[in-house]
Amino acid sequence: MKKLLIILLSLIIFTGCWSATELSDMAIATAIGVDLVDDQIIITLQVLNPAEVAGNEEKTSRTAITNYTIQGDTLFEAIRKLTATSPRKIFVSHIRTVIFGEALAIEGIVDTLDFLMRDHELRADFMIAVAREATAEEVLSIMTPLEKISAERVYTSIKASEEFWAPSKEVKLNELANAIITEGKDAVITGLAIVGDEEKGKTIENVESTVPYASLFVENMSVFSGDQLVGWLNEEESKGFNFITNNIDNTIESISWKGSDDISLEITKHQSKISTRLDGELIVEISSKMVVNIADVETDVSFESQDTLHEIEQRFAKTIEALMLASIETAKDFHVDIFGFGEQLRRDHPREWEANYKEDWLDHFEDCKVRFDTEVDIRHGGMITDPIYPEVDKANGLEE
Amino acid sequence: MRRRTKKQKQAIIENISADHDVALSSDLDENIDIIKEMLGHSSDLITRKFVIGAREPIQSAIFYINGLINEASVQHDLLHELVVESREAEQTYKANCFDTIKKHLVSIGNVNELHTIAELFHVLLSGDSIIILDGQRVALAIGTRGGEGRGVETVTSQEVVRGPKEAFTERISTNIALIRRRIKDPNLWMKSYCIGEKTQTDVTIGYLNGVVNDKLVEELDRRLKRIKIDAILESGYIEELIQDKTYTPFPTVYNTERPDAIAGGLLEGKIAIFVDGTPFVLLIPCLFEHFLQSSEDYYQRTDIATLLRLLRMLAFLLALLTPSLYIALTNFHQEMIPTTLLISLAAQREGIPFPAFIEALLMELTFELLREAGIRLPSAVGSAISIVGALVLGQAAVEAGIVSAMMVIVVSLTAISSFVFPAYNLAITVRILRFGFMMLAASLGLYGIFTGIIILVLHMTSLRSFGIPYLSPLAPFNLTGQKDIFIRAPLWKEMTRPHLISQKNIVRSDSKPPKPPKED
Numbered sequence: 016m017k018k019l020l021i022i023l024l025s026l027i028i029f030t031g032c033w034s035a036t037e038l039s040d041m042a043i044a045t046a047i048g049v050d051l052v053d054d055q056i057i058i059t060l061q062v063l064n065p066a067e068v069a070g071n072e073e074k075t076s077r078t079a080i081t082n083y084t085i086q087g088d089t090l091f092e093a094i095r096k097l098t099a100t101s102p103r104k105i106f107v108s109h110i111r112t113v114i115f116g117e118a119l120a121i122e123g124i125v126d127t128l129d130f131l132m133r134d135h136e137l138r139a140d141f142m143i144a145v146a147r148e149a150t151a152e153e154v155l156s157i158m159t160p161l162e163k164i165s166a167e168r169v170y171t172s173i174k175a176s177e178e179f180w181a182p183s184k185e186v187k188l189n190e191l192a193n194a195i196i197t198e199g200k201d202a203v204i205t206g207l208a209i210v211g212d213e214e215k216g217k218t219i220e221n222v223e224s225t226v227p228y229a230s231l232f233v234e235n236m237s238v239f240s241g242d243q244l245v246g247w248l249n250e251e252e253s254k255g256f257n258f259i260t261n262n263i264d265n266t267i268e269s270i271s272w273k274g275s276d277d278i279s280l281e282i283t284k285h286q287s288k289i290s291t292r293l294d295g296e297l298i299v300e301i302s303s304k305m306v307v308n309i310a311d312v313e314t315d316v317s318f319e320s321q322d323t324l325h326e327i328e329q330r331f332a333k334t335i336e337a338l339m340l341a342s343i344e345t346a347k348d349f350h351v352d353i354f355g356f357g358e359q360l361r362r363d364h365p366r367e368w369e370a371n372y373k374e375d376w377l378d379h380f381e382d383c384k385v386r387f388d389t390e391v392d393i394r395h396g397g398m399i400t401d402p403i404y405p406e407v408d409k410a411n412g413l414e415e
Numbered sequence: 416m417r418r419r420t421k422k423q424k425q426a427i428i429e430n431i432s433a434d435h436d437v438a439l440s441s442d443l444d445e446n447i448d449i450i451k452e453m454l455g456h457s458s459d460l461i462t463r464k465f466v467i468g469a470r471e472p473i474q475s476a477i478f479y480i481n482g483l484i485n486e487a488s489v490q491h492d493l494l495h496e497l498v499v500e501s502r503e504a505e506q507t508y509k510a511n512c513f514d515t516i517k518k519h520l521v522s523i524g525n526v527n528e529l530h531t532i533a534e535l536f537h538v539l540l541s542g543d544s545i546i547i548l549d550g551q552r553v554a555l556a557i558g559t560r561g562g563e564g565r566g567v568e569t570v571t572s573q574e575v576v577r578g579p580k581e582a583f584t585e586r587i588s589t590n591i592a593l594i595r596r597r598i599k600d601p602n603l604w605m606k607s608y609c610i611g612e613k614t615q616t617d618v619t620i621g622y623l624n625g626v627v628n629d630k631l632v633e634e635l636d637r638r639l640k641r642i643k644i645d646a647i648l649e650s651g652y653i654e655e656l657i658q659d660k661t662y663t664p665f666p667t668v669y670n671t672e673r674p675d676a677i678a679g680g681l682l683e684g685k686i687a688i689f690v691d692g693t694p695f696v697l698l699i700p701c702l703f704e705h706f707l708q709s710s711e712d713y714y715q716r717t718d719i720a721t722l723l724r725l726l727r728m729l730a731f732l733l734a735l736l737t738p739s740l741y742i743a744l745t746n747f748h749q750e751m752i753p754t755t756l757l758i759s760l761a762a763q764r765e766g767i768p769f770p771a772f773i774e775a776l777l778m779e780l781t782f783e784l785l786r787e788a789g790i791r792l793p794s795a796v797g798s799a800i801s802i803v804g805a806l807v808l809g810q811a812a813v814e815a816g817i818v819s820a821m822m823v824i825v826v827s828l829t830a831i832s833s834f835v836f837p838a839y840n841l842a843i844t845v846r847i848l849r850f851g852f853m854m855l856a857a858s859l860g861l862y863g864i865f866t867g868i869i870i871l872v873l874h875m876t877s878l879r880s881f882g883i884p885y886l887s888p889l890a891p892f893n894l895t896g897q898k899d900i901f902i903r904a905p906l907w908k909e910m911t912r913p914h915l916i917s918q919k920n921i922v923r924s925d926s927k928p929p930k931p932p933k934e935d
Contacts, residue, residue, distance in 0.1 A: 023854070035746040035860070037771060038764040043757065065761035108750030109757060138750055167754075 042103040045080070046166030048151025049090065049127050050116035056127075058093035059084045059152040061166050062101060068163050078219060079163035082155055090130040107134070111170040112142045113188075114151040114207065120237065120244035125195070128242070131188055139188045142170050145237045145244065147206040154207050157229055158221040169231060173205055176233045181266035181282075182253035183233050195242055199357020199368075199376055203256065206234030206247065240351045248345060255342025258335055259301055259354050261287040268338075270330045272314050279311035280331055283394070291360040293367055297379060299356050301339060302388040307331065308395040312402040319400070324393050332389035343385055352380045436531040443474050443549035449532065450478060450539075463494070467520075467548070469502040473512060474549035483542035485561025488523060493544060493557060496520045512548060513555060525558025537615055560588075567593070573673050573837055575711040582672040587617050587691035593674040594621060598681060602626070608639050616647040617691040626684045626912070626920050631881060635686055635699065650690040650697050657699075659879050664844045667880040669701035671838075676710045684917025700881040700916060704889075704900050706841035707731060712903050720903040728901070730835035734845045737829045738775045739856035739864050741821070745771050747860030763819040772857035774818050778826040779853070781808055783846065786830075883915050 048059035060083045067079040083100050087093030097105055113131060115124050131137060146154045155165055162168035176183035186204050194202035209229055215221060216229025235253040238246050248256060257263050263285040269276035287303035309318070309327075318324060346353050357376045361368040372379050440446050447462060454460050459481040466472040477497070479489060497520055517526055529535050529545070535554055539545050542560035567589065570582040583590045591605060602624040610618050618639065622632060638657040647653060654668040655661070671677060672694045677687045680698040688697040698705075707727045712720040744752055745760060752760065767774065785804040792800055809827075812818045829849070833842045848871070855863035878885035888896025893914045898904035907926040 023851075025858075035857070036749070038745050038749065038757075038761045039767060041749070041761075043761060045754075063758060063761070065758050066765045069755075069759035069762040106749060109754045111754065136750065 036104065036106075040103055041106040042101050043109050044105050044107050045109060045164050046112045046114065046155055046169070047090070047094075047107075047110055048114045048116070048146075048155045049119055049124075050150045050152055051119035051122055052150075055086050056088065056090070056093065056119075057084060057086050057150075057152065058090060058097075059155050060094065060097055060105065061155050061164070062105065063164060078158070080165065082152070084152055090127050091134065106136070108136050108138055110137060110141045111164075111166040112144060114154050114169070115143070115145050115204070116150040116152070117146055117148060117244065118150070120145050120204075120239075123242045124239075125242040128188075128192060128195075132192060141188065142173050143186050143188065143191055143204055144169060144173065144207045145204045147208040147234050147237070147247065149207075149209050149213075153209060153213060154231065157209060157213075157216040157231055158219060158227075159231060160222045160227055165231070169207060172231070172233055177262075178264045179266065181257050181263055181268070182235050182248075182250050184236060184253075184257055184260075184262050194353075194355075195239070197355070197358055198373065199352060199359075199361055200355040201241075201351040201353045202239040203236040203248075203353050204239065206237050208232045208234045238346070238349050238351055238353055240349070245351060246345075246349050248342065251338055252342040252345045255338035255340070256346075256353060258285070258287060258303065259289065259339050259342065261285070261303075263287075263305075267310060268331070268334060270327065270334050272316055272327075272330075274314060277312070277314040278309070278316070278327065280307040280327075280393075281310040282307050289354065289356065289359045291356065291363045293364055297360070297372075297383045299359075299383050299385045300388065301385065302390075303335070304390045304392075305335075306392050306394050309393065309397055313404060315402065315405045315408075317401055318396055328391040328393055332391045335391075336387045336389055339387065340385070347381045350377055350381070352377060356380060356383065436533045438531055439529070439535070439547070439552050439554055441550050441552045443476060443547060446547050446554075447476055450535070453532070453536070465494075465498050467497055467501045467512075467516070475546060477544055477546050478539060479544040479559065480539060480542065483540070483562045484544060484559045488561065489544055489559050492522045493559065496522060497546070512551065513553060516546075516555065521555075521557060523557050523559065527556045527558075529554040529556050537609070540615065541617075564589075570672055572839060573671060573676070573709070575709065575714070578711050578714045579673075579675050581674065583674060583694040583696055585692050585694055587619060587689050590674075590689050590694070590696060591619060591621065594678055594681070594687065597674060597678040598623070603681070606636075610639065610642050610644070610653070611647040612643075612645045614646045614648065618647065618653060619689045620686055621681065621689065622686045623681050623684065626682070626917055627686060628684060628916070628918060631686060631700070634881060635688075647690060649693045650688065650695045653688060653690055654697055659881065663874065663878060664847045665703065665875065665878060665885065666706070666838075666840045666844065667701055667878060667885065669698040669705050669838070670695045670840070671698065672696070673710055679710055679713070682923075683912050684919075700883040702880060702883060702887060703875065703885050706836060706838040708899075709837035713906070717903055717905045721901075724901060724903060727835055727837075730832040731841075731845065734829055734832035734835075734842070735849055736852060736864065737825050737832070738779060738849060739852035740861075741825045742771050742775055742853060743856040743860045743864055746857065760819075760821055763821050766816050767819050768817065770857075771822075772853065774822050775825070775853055776850075778812075778818055778822050779829070779850070782826055782830055887915050888913070 042062045043065065044060050044062050046059075046061035048061070050057040050059070062081050062083060064077060064079055064081060067077055083097050085093050085096050085100065087096055094105055094107065113127075115127070119127075132139070144154075154169075157165055159165045159168040162171065173183060173185050177185045184203065184205055186202075191202055191204065194200050208231070209216065210232045211227065211229035213229055216227070221227050221229060234247075235250055236248045236256060237244055238248060254266075254268075263282060266282050267279055268282065269279045272278050282305050284306035285303065286305070287301060290300045290302070292298045292300060316323060343354070357368075357372070357380065360372060440449070443464075447464075451460065451462065461479050461481050462476060464474070464476045467475050475497075477494070497516075501520055513528065527538070529538065530553055535545055535556075538556040542562060543556045544559045546555040546557065564586045565584050567581045567584055569580045581593065583593060595603065600623065603621060604624045605619050605621045608618040608620070609615055620632075620635060620639070635657070639653075642653075642656050644652065644656065650670060654666075654670065658667050660667065669680070677696050677698060681687055685698050685700060688699070690697070707724065709723075709727075712724060715723070745764075749757060764771075769777065782804075785800060785808070789797060789800045809823050813820050813823055833845055836842050836845075852864060852867050855867045857863075859866065875886050876884065876890050884891060887893065889900065895911055896914050898909050899913075905928070907924060907928050910924050911921045912923055
């Protein structure tokens with residue numbers, strides 16, 4: 016009985032003494048922006064104003080987010096320093112995005128990565144992005160419609176576009192760190208750009224008009240050599256990258272039939288695999304299989320014959336292969352192996368990798384031959400079989 | 416025969432007790448005096464002197480307690496016969512008078528001979544009528560028990576959608592009859608005890624001979640005989656005096672007012688304890704699983720019953736842990752809450768003056784108060800409580816910003832879950848433990864909760880109900896027993912009685928699964 020009493024008493028007395036934090040005593044941070052200005056690290060921390068985001072009270076005209084900017088030697092120091100500015104303890108577990116300014120990315124991101132991986136408060140499920148031709152602070156300052164929290168906006172739009180738009184790819188902490196560390200593989204990070212009037216985009220007016228003055232745009236991919244930014248892929252190359260690395264869920268691609276880009280096909284299933292062969296020389300084989308639907312036809316073609324369908328499949332395969340090739344060429348120009356060919360080679364032929372390739376892999380990468388084996392299978396033609404264009408032309412009296 | 420003096424009589428009265436009995440006197444008036452004196456001349460003791468027979472009249476007297484007897488039967492079957500009919504009969508009654516009276520005059524089934532004063536009082540106060548004759552040292556007890564009592568009504572505490580609705584009553588004979596009506600087997604044996612020095616309460620144990628473990632009957636017999644107490648007013652007294660462990664939040668004796676639940680228990684090899692004066696009949700041994708089962712489980716289809724059982728187990732966890740999990744998550748483990756939910760919680764907690772633990776404690780306390788008040792209030796003003804509870808405390812507290820809306824949801828969820836259990840006493844257990852878990856959560860977070868759960872499980876495994884491990888058949892594990900714990904297997908699959916409770920005659924059913932007839 017006495018023991019029980021002591022336990023009970025201590026439970027009551029110690030209540031709330033042991034590292035407990037009330038929700039109302041913490042500021043929930045949703046995004047970290049890291050910039051390099053004049054060799055000083057500038058941290059931008061996006062902090063929520065929860066009552067403006069949720070809750071049933073009347074919304075005021077205050078913004079849902081507040082950005083704190085502070086200068087520091089390291090990320091951790093800067094975050095702790097912020098407590099002086101912010102009225103509450105900064106809580107970083109719910110960081111949704113970490114954005115690197117382009118200037119910092121060029122210098123190297125590894126210093127910040129260490130903190131992001133080491134700190135126990137952080138969950139590793141945030142999205143990482145690079146601001147293109149902007150600082151992270153500018154990106155985080157844009158007021159975004161629909162999502163009140165711009166960090167959440169970045170997170171969801173990268174996620175959505177990764178699924179439905181080929182050039183995008185979500186990069187999370189562990190993947191990025193792996194890509195930087197792994198031999199025979201280099202990192203890519205999604206880009207973010209500001210489109211429109213940046214100054215007006217920071218004000219609440221931005222979300223008060225139907226057409227925002229400035230908005231965030233999920234860019235193509237940035238290419239890293241080690242932890243340093245070396246260049247950007249364009250849209251075609253980004254697509255090619257995703258086709259090679261088996262990162263396509265659903266996307267649209269067009270082929271030219273009679274005019275240019277007049278048949279669009281929707282890829283609903285995609286599977287690709289990289290393998291390496293050593294036949295005197297290094298050959299990388301990329302085999303991919305995809306299932307497509309006919310999505311949009313803007314020319315006169317009849318799908319009744321199997322031959323036509325085969326022809327479309329063939330041409331579509333060629334188009335995809337061209338995308339992949341363009342992407343590989345660019346990577347060779349940048350002197351980075353973002354596809355992980357080297358890693359694949361190490362797995363397939365570990366002994367040869369150790370002996371011949373490990374030391375100067377990137378030179379071998381530039382010389383390697385790539386073979387494609389692409390299978391395309393048209394499954395559905397949509398709700399109509401033949402295109403309506405010829406009929407419309409007839410009706411318009413444009414019959415040939 | 417010399418009459419005893421007043422002083423002697425006084426001495427007799429003072430000395431009579433259960434241990435020290437005194438034989439009846441052969442003098443009629445002396446007996447009457449002693450009986451009246453011992454009852455303090457109570458006004459509800461009816462004494463009537465009369466004469467039996469015309470030829471050789473015998474002075475005699477009848478006693479009964481007003482209100483305890485069946486008025487009609489005393490008047491018609493007893494007094495009329497004794498006073499009127501005996502005069503017209505040819506017989507004489509002097510010689511061998513009791514036999515003659517029994518044979519010719521009393522048309523009531525249950526007649527016993529009594530020899531001592533203590534015996535006499537026991538049956539008199541139970542509602543029997545007593546006849547004493549002048550010159551005889553023996554009294555006759557005539558079974559005229561009756562009087563007003565509640566009839567069989569519908570159950571109030573363990574209602575079901577499908578299944579019998581009748582409940583036990585306060586009268587032990589009715590209750591036993593309700594069981595006899597369900598199990599028409601000569602092996603249903605009853606054994607009676609009289610417990611309570613002042614209340615002399617009838618306690619009857621019932622069991623299925625041949626199914627029940629004999630050692631269990633012996634053990635219960637020992638425990639019942641050990642009871643030395645002045646009063647047994649309800650079966651709770653018996654429960655507390657025979658249970659294995661007092662200082663535990665968990666009940667180890669089952670109680671119910673459903674005759675079908677008791678019958679079901681008897682068929683599993685358990686023992687029922689009927690106590691006169693209460694509609695709640697006890698059932699031992701009682702394992703933890705019983706509290707999460709309803710007798711309706713066996714009346715509904717097996718899939719429905721299984722689903723409901725799983726739901727009840729979920730409700731048990733919810734009722735036990737919801738507030739503590741809320742406290743632990745919002746105070747210690749904010750990183751475990753999905754971001755959007757956290758934002759919404761944080762928004763609600765803006766401006767709340769209390770820490771989450773105090774807030775939870777306040778609301779839980781309020782709810783407990785409401786619940787207790789709701790039970791005690793006369794039903795006419797009962798609805799006032801729900802208005803005050805729902806509107807004033809719930810809505811107003813949230814609008815005033817004193818508690819967060821989420822806390823109201825948490826407390827309501829807890830409350831609803833705690834009403835899911837078919838057994839009220841487990842709900843109380845959960846109520847007690849919930850506060851402990853809240854403290855653990857507030858001081859140590861999830862770590863505290865899990866420590867608490869470990870301690871709780873250890874405690875539960877250490878419990879025994881009449882020698883049977885409380886958590887069996889889960890711990891110790893028994894595979895065949897699993898057919899009736901989380902799931903309720905089809906009846907044709909539940910072939911054996913519970914493993915540890917009944918080791919004799921374990922086969923319950925030999926049915927084959929139902930099949931449509933084969934077509935030719």
